[in-house]
Amino acid sequence: MVFIVCLAALLAVAKASNFGFNIAQNRPTGSSSVFVNGVPAITASSNLAVDGNFNSDFFAGSCFSSDVPANDPNPFWFVDLGSRRYVSGLTLTNRGDCCADRLSGLTIEVFEFNPTTSTETPEFCSMVIGGVALGQTVSLSCSPTVTGRFVRIRKPAATDPLTICEVTVSGGNINYNFNKQPTINVARNRPVRATSQFSFAQTSLIASPGLAVDGNFDSQFITGRSCYSSAIGDTTPTLYIDLGAYFFINSVTVTNRGDCCAERLRNINISTLLKDPYRYLEYPKLCGTITGNVAGGANFTVNCFAPSVGRYIKIQKTSQVDSNDLLTLCEVQVTGRFASYTEVTDKTFDNDVARALVENGIIPADGSLFEGNRDRRAVSKRDEAPTMA
Structure with a gap:
């Protein structure tokens, strides 16, 4: 008893x-x-x-x-x-x-x-x-x-x-209310990491990653002190935002630097990831790109090619014109809705892990190392998947 x-x-x-x-x-x-x-x-x-x-x-x-x-x-x-x-x-x-x-x-x-x-x-x-x-x-x-x-x-x-x-x-099933369409920015004040950060000793300025999601849209890099920037020498600068939950992501809006250097907001891929990129091998889903010609201080919205489920946002500069061509973001906003349990667990939304393992040569393309037909289907249909980053 x-x-x-x-x-x-x-x-x-x-x-x-x-x-x-x-x-x-x-x-x-x-x-x-x-x-x-x-x-x-x-x-x-x-x-x-x-x-x-x-x-x-x-x-x-x-x-x-x-x-x-x-x-x-x-x-x-x-x-x-x-x-x-x-x-x-x-x-x-x-x-x-x-x-x-x-x-x-x-x-x-x-x-x-x-x-x-x-x-x-x-x-x-x-x-x-x-x-x-x-x-x-x-x-x-x-x-x-x-x-x-x-x-x-x-x-x-x-x-x-x-x-x-x-x-x-x-x-x-975590009880997310996935029918609710958030009208607020789901990235604000979320944890952020980056491959590097810029510091300007003369003004005691550190352009840390968290400034990209602090809710401050001031685009004046020096006086506003609310813009993130990568460091000189970072050849593939990347910013990651942890949304803290799984979202069905529709768009990402970035605010460009306003006092100078507007042309730096170019050659950028914006992608989504399900898992922590610092701990897990995953093939990101491409949301969209920024090729350039964004005015100083302006907002630019990237509407995802195909809305996708993710927890992490990856913003990466894919090429640089010179060493001063930094990744500079004064604010990042992410819109979407909570993902349902079915959307998170459905392999049609989540074949990125399988593709990453195949394309890195870790598992055979025939999926013979997978357990269960569901996982085999995820690999066998890899060529039918949407375009990946």
Whole structure:
């Protein structure tokens, strides 16, 4: 009875924390090895970690364990969520009859493709350093929320087996009101990164990336102090904006510098990305281009060739006339609407990862490394995809 009450409380906390519902229960699993012990033998197979049974007594037969380190020094376990999902967090239930310290030194990652064959860089979710008591369930949050199909738990350089009695994965459909058409700029005050930033020591001016989304449209570079600029010597200057959520993006508007150098707003590609470009290989979707002839201080709107789903905006100068031909943006505005769960997870909107892997020679063009027909279709139809950046 106590166990049932505690479990109900745990699920209530998960729901209250907006973690969503368990999307891992009874899903297909895999592991680097399986521990077999005893007479009669107990096979601690990978599926036992998602069977919905939270019994933490290993010998009750509902806990997963990898083999001993001599046979498996880098154990891992993974679950296939069946399709690309939002993953906001997870819980791990530790073994309760002994060996509590085994639930330590863990890294939790999320993959697009089967981690046993994929060479992609996974998205980091969380870690377990140690300190989980016997039978205790620990809650972990992915911050920020990540997306993928496979959740992997690995224990590198292990000195004892990876043992988990139950895993729940929180996520699924984040309740965005995707029918609402935002009328405000969804890029304002969002996190921004750039390949470089310009500094002018004589005036103590630093033209940092955040100035491009601060809501200040002053186009006077020196006196206004509200324009971003790349640094001299950056041959492919690029600015990235993290919108913080998935949007169906329609257009991007940029404000040109007004006091001089209007011609710098040229040879620019504006693209969208689903994932953090500093952590994940992805082929960007081209929204549109700026070729030049934008008046000083003027706004220029790029309407996307085809509206696309993305979280990150990439603005890149593709060529320079000379070393002073910098990427200079006094303000960037992004318009669109929240993307629906279907739009984010649908491979017709998201074949950029597959194309990137194929075109970089990481996977074969026939998609033989993908799991499931859905992923194979994403690769086999790569030539039918819209023009990419």
